[in-house]
Amino acid sequence: MTEPDDPPRLLDDAGEPAGLQHLLRSAQRDVGTDAEVARLAMRLGPLLGAGEAASVGGGAAASSSAAKVGAVALALLAVGGGAVWLSTRPSTPPPHVSAPPPHVSAPPHVPVPAEVPEPAELPSVVVAPVAPSAAATATVSARLDKPAPLSEAELLEQARAALKGDPSRALQRANEHARRFPRGVLVQEREVLAIQALRRLGRDAEAERRAEAFAKAFPGSAFQRQLKPNP
Amino acid sequence: MRTIFDEHARYVIRALRQLGIKEADVDDVAQEVFVTVHRKLSDFEGRSKLRTWLYAICLRVASDHRRRAYMVHERVTDAPPVDTGERTGTEPDTHLESRAFVQKLLEDIDDDKRAVLVLYEIEGLTMREVAEVVGCPLQTAYSRLHAGRELLRAAWQRSREESP
Numbered sequence: 001m002t003e004p005d006d007p008p009r010l011l012d013d014a015g016e017p018a019g020l021q022h023l024l025r026s027a028q029r030d031v032g033t034d035a036e037v038a039r040l041a042m043r044l045g046p047l048l049g050a051g052e053a054a055s056v057g058g059g060a061a062a063s064s065s066a067a068k069v070g071a072v073a074l075a076l077l078a079v080g081g082g083a084v085w086l087s088t089r090p091s092t093p094p095p096h097v098s099a100p101p102p103h104v105s106a107p108p109h110v111p112v113p114a115e116v117p118e119p120a121e122l123p124s125v126v127v128a129p130v131a132p133s134a135a136a137t138a139t140v141s142a143r144l145d146k147p148a149p150l151s152e153a154e155l156l157e158q159a160r161a162a163l164k165g166d167p168s169r170a171l172q173r174a175n176e177h178a179r180r181f182p183r184g185v186l187v188q189e190r191e192v193l194a195i196q197a198l199r200r201l202g203r204d205a206e207a208e209r210r211a212e213a214f215a216k217a218f219p220g221s222a223f224q225r226q227l228k229p230n231p
Numbered sequence: 232m233r234t235i236f237d238e239h240a241r242y243v244i245r246a247l248r249q250l251g252i253k254e255a256d257v258d259d260v261a262q263e264v265f266v267t268v269h270r271k272l273s274d275f276e277g278r279s280k281l282r283t284w285l286y287a288i289c290l291r292v293a294s295d296h297r298r299r300a301y302m303v304h305e306r307v308t309d310a311p312p313v314d315t316g317e318r319t320g321t322e323p324d325t326h327l328e329s330r331a332f333v334q335k336l337l338e339d340i341d342d343d344k345r346a347v348l349v350l351y352e353i354e355g356l357t358m359r360e361v362a363e364v365v366g367c368p369l370q371t372a373y374s375r376l377h378a379g380r381e382l383l384r385a386a387w388q389r390s391r392e393e394s395p
Contacts, residue, residue, distance in 0.1 A: 003357045007373075010352050010380065020387045023336070026329035027353045032244030036258070040240055043262045047269050048233045185266045 045153030046160075152177060152184045159193045167200035188214075192223045232269055239285055240265070242354070246286060248330065249337065249349040250293045256300075263292045279363055286354065286364045290346055297342075336386040344379035347372050 010016045011024050032040075041048055150158070159173035174194035177184065184190070191214045198207035211227050218224075244261050252260045267288050275284055337345055343365070350361045362372040 003359060006351075006358045007376070009355075010383075017384075017387060019391075020384070023329060023333050023387075024352055026326070027245075027249060027333045028355070030245055030248070030326070030330050030333075032241035032261075036244055036261075037240045039258060040244075040261050040265070041236065043258070044236070044265055044269075047266065048236050185263055188270075 043151065043153070045151050046157035047153050149180070152181050152186045155180070156186055156189055156193060159190070159197070163193065163196060163200065167197040170194075171197035171201065188218055188221055188223055192226060195227055232272060235268060235272075235281065235285070236265060239282070243285065243289055246289045246349065246354055247293055248334065249353050250289065250346065251297060251334070251338065251342075252293055256296065260292060260296050263296070264289055267292060280360070283356065283360045283364050286350060286356070287366075290364060294342065332390070336383060336390065339386060340379055340382045343367075344375045344382065347375040348379035348383060351376055 011021050011028075155173050155177045159170045159177070162169040162173065171194055174190050174197060177186070177190045178194075181187075181190075191210065195207050195210050195214065198204075198210065214221070214227065215224060240261070243264055244257060247257055247260050247264070248254075264285075268285065271288070275281070279287075337349070340348065346365050347361055350356045350364055351358060356364065358372055358376070359369060361376075362369045365372065365375075367375075
């Protein structure tokens with residue numbers, strides 16, 4: 001759309017070189033592909049709504065899914081006011097997960113306290129109870145033998161889901177995120193979950209130390225309000 | 232959130248490319264954009280259009296990304312490699328070649344002018360929306376558009392002179 005005072009766009013101006021207009025037209029058509037959108041949806045995972053496949057076809061499916069979004073996506077960490085701008089860089093998981101170091105740096109540095117060893121847990125895998133072919137059985141077995149590593153968002157969604165009923169598990173998931181994604185894009189969300197889990201476990205001193213570290217690392221964060229202890 | 236993603240993701244990806252994000256980084260930066268959207272969604276008051284709000288986030292995240300990349304002297308490998316010098320005419324043959332060529336024309340235009348140029352000429356915003364997204368007075372946006380166009384035409388002319 002063009003407003004009356006807007007100058008003619010280069011694409012509409014007959015005086016501009018045809019080749020340049022062709023390029024601009026090409027740039028307009030160069031939107032993200034279905035594959036790129038699907039890949040991005042995978043990365044964002046629960047932020048977009050749990051269990052929903054990427055709707056790369058457009059908006060029709062989007063409106064039907066909208067109602068499901070609030071409960072899960074925004075519940076991951078609904079925030080109050082304030083501006084948050086990311087200053088972190090996404091990371092890829094390291095090749096292996098080692099024992100938690102006493103401090104894990106995050107951008108900016110957020111110290112993660114050493115944790116007592118926690119039981120190793122693997123994500124539950126649901127296999128549909130249908131008679132599988134031999135090849136399918138082999139494929140499923142291979143998947144069960146070596147589960148795909150959880151994404152940042154999936155780990156934190158597990159932490160969020162466990163927060164009320166099993167805060168120990170929530171803390172374990174948050175700390176696993178800290179180990180695997182020390183420079184992840186969801187560092188703030190992870191720290192908030194960890195602090196909330198510590199409070200639910202009655203580990204108030206640790207929670208406050210971690211909250212103070214968070215406040216120093218992310219002074220303008222919209223999560224600050226959420227982290228204030230209950231009166 | 233899902234609705235916003237479904238309706239705008241492919242345009243966010245386009246905008247990030249035109250704003251100078253390298254191919255190897257587009258996924259990462261687009262992810263940052265939507266994580267920021269998620270964090271700030273409750274603050275969105277509807278005073279601006281959702282579309283301009285999203286573009287403002289794209290601009291900020293892209294700018295932060297470029298600054299970080301510069302500070303760490305990040306070496307980024309573009310994919311796919313395209314030799315625009317192989318063109319024989321004024322119109323590139325393929326989609327990817329066109330993309331690389333547009334980005335080459337835009338790469339020497341400074342960020343402020345480039346943002347206005349991209350938002351108006353490619354993303355199709357009105358100038359009032361452009362000014363709102365970049366956070367400058369309308370007249371400043373007009374000036375940047377004028378200057379950006381001059382630079383774009385000059386780059387186009389140079390590319391023609393350099394082609395065999």
